[in-house]
Amino acid sequence: MKAMIAHPQHTLHLARETMDIEAAALLGLKERLDERFVNAVDHMLAVQGRVVVMGMGKSGHIGRKIAATLASTGTPAMFVHPGEASHGDLGMIKAVDVVLAISNSGESVELLAILPVLKRQGVPLIALTGGLDSTLARHAHVVLDCSVEKEACPLNLAPTASTTAQLAMGDALAVALLDARGFKPEDFARSHPGGALGRKLLTHLSDVMRQGKDVPQVGPDAEFTVLMREMSNKGLGATAVTDAQGLVLGVFTDGDLRRLIEKGGDLRALKARDVMHPHPRTIRQDALAVEAAQIMELHRITSILVVDASGVLCGALNTNDLMRAKVI
Structure with missing residues (x-):
C-alpha cells in the first residue's frame, strides 16, 4: 500500500x-x-x-x-x-x-x-x-x-x-x-519481590543495616577526640554510646556537634557521657527496613540504632543506606 x-x-x-x-x-x-x-x-x-x-x-x-x-x-x-x-x-x-x-x-x-x-x-x-x-x-x-x-x-x-x-x-x-x-499490601509484595513495593515491604533491617566493626560506638568514658574519630571513620553521621555489655546508653550526632560548637568552650575536655543524647530512639533488628524509614521521617532524624531483644546494640543505618536499598 x-x-x-x-x-x-x-x-x-x-x-x-x-x-x-x-x-x-x-x-x-x-x-x-x-x-x-x-x-x-x-x-x-x-x-x-x-x-x-x-x-x-x-x-x-x-x-x-x-x-x-x-x-x-x-x-x-x-x-x-x-x-x-x-x-x-x-x-x-x-x-x-x-x-x-x-x-x-x-x-x-x-x-x-x-x-x-x-x-x-x-x-x-x-x-x-x-x-x-x-x-x-x-x-x-x-x-x-x-x-x-x-x-x-x-x-x-x-x-x-x-x-x-x-x-x-x-x-x-x-x-x-x-x-x-x-x-493486604504485604501479600501483594510477596508476589512482587522484584518491584518497588516488594523491596519496601519485604526488606528487613538485617538486609541493609551496618553490622560488626562498621557500627560506630564508644564507651561512656571515651574522650571527645576518640568519639569524633569514630564518627569520622564509620561515616554514619552519628555514634552510639554503649556500656561494657553493649547496652545503648546514648547517641551523639553531627547535629549535636554543631550545637556544641555554637556554644563554644573546650570540647577536648569532654567525655562521651557529657555530650551524648541519652535514651535515643532505637529499632529492633527483626523490624522491616520500611519501619525504620517511617520512624526516621516522623522524628526528623537521619540515622537510627538497631538493637536486639535485650537492648544490646547490633547495628545501625542512615537514610543513605535506605536509599541504596531503594526502600526510600
Whole structure:
C-alpha cells in the first residue's frame, strides 16, 4: 500500500472518538452489573484449585492479562489456550478448578469443542461474553454480560471496545476477590519481590543495616577526640554510646556537634557521657527496613540504632543506606 500522511485534526478526532466509544462501553457495562457478578465472585472464592482463564485471539490476550492479575492479587489462576487444550493441555484442568471462558461472540469453535469435557468433569464455567444467546452462554453456570453497542474501529470489525470491556470486567473480578480475601499490601509484595513495593515491604533491617566493626560506638568514658574519630571513620553521621555489655546508653550526632560548637568552650575536655543524647530512639533488628524509614521521617532524624531483644546494640543505618536499598 502507498504510504499516507495522517491529517492532524482527523487523527485527533479519531483518537478522541475511540476513547468516547470505549468509555461509553464501560459505563454501559457498569450499569448492567447485577447478582450474576456476585455469583461469579462466589464461584471463584470457593474454588479449591485454580481459576483457569481461556480465550481465543484478542480475547486470549485479554485472558492472559486477567489470569496474571488474579494470580498477583491472591486468586490462584492460570491461562490455558483453548486450541492447545484440545491437544493435551485439557489435562491441566481439574474438577476442583473453575473456568473463566472469554469470547465476544460466544461461538469460538475452540472453546465450544471442550465444553462437553468440562461438563463431564463437573467444572464450573463462567462465561465472559457479548453473546448472551450464544452456545457458550447456554452452557455456562454464570454469564457476565460484556456486550458493547459498537466497536471503536471505524469498520466496526477490529476488537476494541469489546476487549476493553472484557479487561475491565476482569479487573473488577480481581478487585472484588482481593477485597473478599482480605488481601493486604504485604501479600501483594510477596508476589512482587522484584518491584518497588516488594523491596519496601519485604526488606528487613538485617538486609541493609551496618553490622560488626562498621557500627560506630564508644564507651561512656571515651574522650571527645576518640568519639569524633569514630564518627569520622564509620561515616554514619552519628555514634552510639554503649556500656561494657553493649547496652545503648546514648547517641551523639553531627547535629549535636554543631550545637556544641555554637556554644563554644573546650570540647577536648569532654567525655562521651557529657555530650551524648541519652535514651535515643532505637529499632529492633527483626523490624522491616520500611519501619525504620517511617520512624526516621516522623522524628526528623537521619540515622537510627538497631538493637536486639535485650537492648544490646547490633547495628545501625542512615537514610543513605535506605536509599541504596531503594526502600526510600
